[in-house]
Amino acid sequence: MNKNLELFLTFMKIGAFTFGGGYAMIPLIQREVCDNKHWLNEDDILEVVAIAESTPGPVAINAATFVGSRTAGTLGAVCATLGVVLPSFLIISVISFVLKAFQESKAVQYAFMGIRAGVLALILKAVYTMFMATKKHAVSYVIMAAALVLTAFLKIDTVFVIIGCAIFGLIWSLIFRKEQSDDMD
């Protein structure tokens, strides 16, 4: 089979079967791309994760573009990215019409009243998980607190907060951090 078509179909399958997106996709990408297709090896997948984390955009898109480009160049990247996006696009298009049709229903309104509180719990869990996974030291606590206060209470535009923290991290690292490690600062 043509490699580009194969990339498209493989990533379409990945896009259609991962819920929650992002890091939930990594194990599936690993199985398809390493174990089944042998396009990349295990080390490459770790690199995909590292690169996806340190570049902007959704992890799924980053991973699809990277794997596609490594496997079959730019056209491969286009095919893989298109494949991973397509299932979401089609499913959400259908759902948006279904939601519109049922949004006046009392049962749906009650359901979403409950769901909103449930989603709040999911966000709390996400913050906790990320907090536990990050390297904690004085500087990271200060940045965390600053980002929270600036966004939540001072209503500063999120984009400015992101740019500000990036510049601060860069300058701080160049001046005060000797090695490329987050262990001790």
Place this chain on the structure above:
Amino acid sequence: MIWIELFLTFLKIGAFTFGGGYAMLPLIQSEVERHGWLTQAEVVDFIAVSESTPGPLAINMATFVGIRTGGVLGAVCATLGVVLPSFVIILIVAKFYEKFRKSRAVDGVMYGLRPAVIGLIGAAFLSVGMTVFFPNGLQTTVFSGAGFWLSLAIFVIGAVLAFKKLHPIAIIGISAVIGIVAGYGFGL
């Protein structure tokens, strides 16, 4: 021109969010609300829809907002916008990735961004919390309403289940069922 506006807004979202999933939430939330495309409650509802359907949150959100505001073409523009920055940047990085991974500049930027993302999601948690518990703004009268206590109960149950590593879809399902049963039960 709604299509160009959708494209540019989601281009900005794609270019300025790091990490997947909920890391994208703060920027999506602020941009979509500022344009008046969705209310805060609709954003929260849609997070639940997105968790229960396949695919990344950012793509799902782009498609949903696009189709709501600009039809199918709007969905195409928004989705293209959110994908494009990642796509272009990764194509470049894939060529120079040895350099990229060893770059002190990239390392420094990430040193600032990683904790920032946690703070931003914390801010999203607070603003979603306001929507859930104080839908009509901060006022003490909510404490006498059944809606507040019901939401609090579902939040606590949801949090316990989430920390017990129950799947998000199951938590959303349970929350929906409690909402429906209590809604009809209390005649809210």
